[in-house]
Amino acid sequence: MEHLIEELKKEIIEVLNLEEMTPADIDENAPLFGEGLGLDSIDALELIVLLEKNYGIKLQNANEGKEIFKSVRVMAEYIKEHRTK
């Protein structure tokens, strides 16, 4: 799990172009949206692409992301359970 969290942080930094951040800057228990990293709706859509591209998880509805993207830890747990690759 901790390994997956670390991997996910790196992927998030890369796909969302969080150029000035390192994995250590991201608190895996903090909210991804709102205050946390200051992400917006386009970032949420890009995270949906990340789930599909890297883990083979296809979300049909952008609203499903709301629950999954609560924090990096919640996201990692969801991936662990649903990944197809």
Next chain:
Amino acid sequence: MIFNIGDNIVSPLGWTSDENWCSVLEGKSGGRLCIDSLGVPEPFFASLLDDDELETKFLQLRHSQDVNYTKLEKMAIISVADALSVSGISPQSDEVVLILSTTKGNVELLETSLTHDRAYLTYSAQRIADYFRIPTAPVVVSNACISGCAAQVTANRLLHRGGFRYAIVCGVDVLSKFIVSGFQSFKALSAEQCKPFDAHRTGLNLGEAAATIVYAKDRKDVRPDCPCACLVAGAICNDANHISGPSRTAEGLTSALSQILASVDSDRIAFVNAHGTATRYNDDMESVALSRTGLSNLPVNSLKGYFGHTLGAAGILEVILSTRQLQHHTILRTLGCEEPGTVQPVRPTQKQESTDKSSFVKMISGFGGGNAALLVSLETPNSVKKNNLAEVAPIRVLAQDLCYDGLWVRPDGSTWQPEIADPKRWMSELYRQLDLNYPKFFKMDKLSKLGTLAAEMVMRHVGQATDELKSDWAVVCFNRASSLDDDRSYQNTIADADNYFPSPSVFVYTLANIVAGELAIKYRILGETSFYIAEHPDVMQMERAFADVLDLTPARFVLGGWLDFDNGHCSVRLFIVSRSNDEKLPRFDEMILE
């Protein structure tokens, strides 16, 4: 005020405006479920033009076999030819200007070659102008979804202040894997017929169309046998909120509506023709704008259920059919809307209604935070507010900077040159040197990064690099390559069938005007944001556009100029201009841009 003397719509519902009008009266829709279409792996619901029928129609034209034209160019040529024939004017005159409104032009050609020269929007515009032997240079407006309305605002200005007598305003876009996959990545498309303003709306449908209006400057050019319709007023305002999401408070659309409503007695307005894309946020935002401007009680309709969202054609197609609604005293129903439901209550039409009023309001909004509103009337108003044409002072440059391939000349005259040639890396280096502290910068495409760096330097020079609201500022930009650099990046995310992952964060930048939207957001500029595509930086064209915005809109300052990024090369000439008698400031018309 300018007069419609001929129009045309080419769409799956017909080849003339009248054919399209008859189809919508009968409640027909061009939409259908498209499976294995355009190379898009997932099904989508859209309104596509039949390629064989298009070919047949095109071959019936006089010079059609002379040159090889793309689908986009053929649609535009058929549409312009018919509108010209209705108007009875000859396009071979230096009193005529072609204004092309398109969001993506021939972008599908990037599938065959990423460096295709026909993907440049000016190339298509020139081919269409050449077909009709129009001797003047075409003007290309690329302002995302509001392009069609913005092009009509431009027509009004060019006819009254640019020395032209007739403007041929043509809007056109074709659907391609590029466009459809991008909207799919945004989760914005409905899998079924769209439902504008419906409580259970499911997203938008896309559509293909070309639409043309020939506008004349003088009423006497309206043929006596034709019902007269005139564009009375138009306004463009930015939300300064988000590049893809509409403002929840409908900031820009409310301002644009307020500006045009000053020209009319609201008792004369028959209905509002909305953008009505059937996305949750757009329709809610429009309901807020109608409520804030006191128009909630008027019938409002959307034509997206009949045609889908026809992108660069939408603002023109919808004005043509809304004019028909006035002329036939019939307000069309909003196809797809069964149970109205928006955040503010409005009156979407659920059946045809009759009217004896003489004006309508058109509104439209789009990516980049742009909103436009137009007022069209069948009567010539007796007293239209006279534009203040007195040019009290010349346009002067308050600040400027320039960049060519990384070599910058800053507003204070000093230079900066990067040690690294790679644009992405030197842009980050300059960002750090400027101590910008704007993390969003790293999410931008290179054109927007370039614009942000250039703007930050000029805005600091005049002490305006702040987030205070600037309602008397506008952004007016020009370039050659549109968003082609980002278009190529996006194409790479969809080119390989085994690695097909359309990227929403790349797609959102595949519109030239997004950089103008980014600047509006960063400096909270609430005035007009416009983007024109041109072959070269042209002092006269820019000065005219700056003057129009300074003289005809509430803006007193324009942040604008040339911002181009293409194939790794960049060129920037960015200015802050204002009308001023301060002789210490250089005059804009004395600038050398090349």
